[in-house]
Amino acid sequence: MRHQVDLLATVTVLGVLEQAYFALQVIRARRQYRISPPRTTGHPEFERIFRAQVNCSEYFPIFISLLWVAGIFFHQAVAAACGLLYLYTRLRYFQGYAAAAQGR
Numbered sequence: 001m002r003h004q005v006d007l008l009a010t011v012t013v014l015g016v017l018e019q020a021y022f023a024l025q026v027i028r029a030r031r032q033y034r035i036s037p038p039r040t041t042g043h044p045e046f047e048r049i050f051r052a053q054v055n056c057s058e059y060f061p062i063f064i065s066l067l068w069v070a071g072i073f074f075h076q077a078v079a080a081a082c083g084l085l086y087l088y089t090r091l092r093y094f095q096g097y098a099a100a101a102q103g104r
């Protein structure tokens with residue numbers, strides 16, 4: 001049974017690691033700009049990193065749900081490939097947004 005979902009599981013773990021990376025970037029920016037929770041404002045650099053992380057988090061449940069439903073009911077390899085592409089575009093989105101709001 002496991003080989004029927006191993007690609008989906010791999011993309012899921014990669015997605016979780018990416019989300020952890022985004023969270024760690026926010027934690028780093030909070031330290032750097034001395035912005036303690038619950039504050040979310042105070043420096044434009046922090047605010048962009050924060051918004052990029054929150055935006056990626058908001059779409060993460062939808063992404064994981066679609067990945068598994070598409071992978072099980074449609075085609076595992078195609079769903080996993082689309083998932084990988086999504087994670088790559090999310091990384092580029094995060095890095096672009098962190099650099100400049102126009103870079104989203």
Ligand SMILES: CCCCC/C=C\C\C=C/C=C/C=C/[C@@H]1O[C@H]1CCCC(=O)O
Pocket residue numbers: 020023024027030031034035036037
């Ligand atoms: C599945 C991997 C999980 C990745 C997340 C790893 C650790 C998260 C857990 C606790 C992190 C606490 C960080 C707190 C930050 O130092 C706080 C920022 C406060 C800024 C300040 O007042 O100087």
Ligand SMILES: N[C@@H](CCC(=O)N[C@@H](CS)C(=O)NCC(=O)O)C(=O)O
Pocket residue numbers: 023024026027030037038050053054
């Ligand atoms: N969205 C989080 C992402 C990073 C994170 O998980 N930070 C931890 C350690 S500073 C936290 O407890 N944040 C408090 C919060 O989000 O209100 C944040 O803004 O801090």
